[in-house]
Amino acid sequence: MKIGSLTLSNTMALAPMAGVSDYPFRTICRDYGCQLAYSEMVSSEGLVRGGDKTISYLYKGKEEYDDGKIIGFQIFGSEPDVMAEAAEIVEGKGADIVDINMGCPVKKVTKTKSGSALLGDLPLLRKISSAVRKRIKVPFTVKIRAGWKDEVNAVEVAQILEDCGVDAVILHPRTQKEAFKGQAHWDLIKKVKENVKIPVIGNGDVVSIEDYHRMMSETSCNAVMIGRGAMGNPWIFKTLDDPSYQPTMDEMKRVILKHYRLSIEFYGKEKAVREMRKHLSWYTKGLSEGSLFRTRINTMTQSIDVIQEIETFFARQTEKTEA
Ligand SMILES: Cc1cc2nc3c(=O)[nH]c(=O)nc-3n(C[C@H](O)[C@H](O)[C@H](O)COP(=O)(O)O)c2cc1C
Known part of the structure; x- marks a missing residue:
């Protein structure tokens, strides 16, 4: 086209x-x-x-x-x-x-x-x-x-x-x-x-x-x-190209962390925390304990805390998939 x-x-x-x-x-x-x-x-x-x-x-x-x-x-x-x-x-x-x-x-x-x-x-x-x-x-x-x-x-x-x-x-x-x-x-x-x-x-x-x-x-x-x-x-x-494609939990985490890093580089740390909240909500929609995760990150003001929370959340997701 x-x-x-x-x-x-x-x-x-x-x-x-x-x-x-x-x-x-x-x-x-x-x-x-x-x-x-x-x-x-x-x-x-x-x-x-x-x-x-x-x-x-x-x-x-x-x-x-x-x-x-x-x-x-x-x-x-x-x-x-x-x-x-x-x-x-x-x-x-x-x-x-x-x-x-x-x-x-x-x-x-x-x-x-x-x-x-x-x-x-x-x-x-x-x-x-x-x-x-x-x-x-x-x-x-x-x-x-x-x-x-x-x-x-x-x-x-x-x-x-x-x-x-x-x-x-x-x-x-x-x-x-x-x-x-x-x-x-x-x-x-x-x-x-x-x-x-x-x-x-x-x-x-x-x-x-x-x-x-x-x-x-x-x-x-x-x-x-x-x-x-x-x-x-x-x-x-x-x-x-791949109609049934679905990322693994590990890949999802990598994508979210890359998105976060790009956001910090583009907006600066303070604004990135606010800008990323909606994206994190969308990424975790339907995932187990996603609502608790969203409540927690929506009150955080430091990107380092949010990044830690993402790591913890996805470690638990992986544990659950492997259990
Ligand atoms: C949050 C949000 C922001 C949007 N901003 C714009 C915009 O800046 N310019 C525009 O032409 N359309 C905008 N739209 C409309 C979308 O481009 C699109 O036409 C609409 O969401 C329908 O497509 P969808 O069903 O795939 O979402 C916006 C839609 C949403 C949900």
Whole structure:
């Protein structure tokens, strides 16, 4: 599959997720074969103003330059000129793909006409997409939802985006009003795919390799994007080659400790303790005594204590599997 000039040999992508798809987590997913990964969304206004915190989201690690790895940096906003300038900044930071967020349903974003609110203003959506297209050379994708509020207009939106020179569209087929409720309407992915020539990346409720194959066959999408299904489960990317793959307890521990180390290097010790809590909760979901482990680490403030707790927890898991 191709996105503009880029060739994807692997059609399972990591979704942009604020607070999740940062450099440490992307690296862990890449260890399991993830080729295309998107960053957390970044404010175009923040980028253009040059805020250090905003810029820090645009980190591309050295592993992300290797082996055909592809990074998509995602921006959001509603001013065509600002979005074009932000896209250029993002391109300069090494983005292989620039993506626009036209799917975020939360009020904080939509009240400024950004995210999914753009699906309700097609002239503005067109202006932004054309302005960004003119400004950047790298491939350009747009991530959309089924539609704004409870209206469904993804087919029309995808056709406008194609007309503006967008290289691929990513569809999470729930409306803004549905947020994350109910089931994603995969039939809409099929409909969009039938009505545009550019590649369509399907997204929504894929949590296993079986779901991946079902989405590919039911919708004929070109690739599948995985969000929540990768949380605490980065090895899902490996199931493409090895469908029954499950890490051993020992491997899980090594992965978690690597994730922790990367987080400390990236955020510093203090912030890493807070950032890693949610990941540790996801990693240990369903494991014996996981809830006790989570209660304990959620009160710890020193990374050294958390690391010790991880060691103890997994030593007990291994003992239990061997008993
Ligand atoms: C914690 C979280 C953060 C998210 N942040 C973003 C974001 O920054 N940009 C975006 O386009 N979508 C974001 N999403 C939506 C996901 O990319 C994806 O479209 C959605 O979760 C549906 O896919 P899934 O069922 O595989 O999770 C976020 C979702 C979650 C759960």
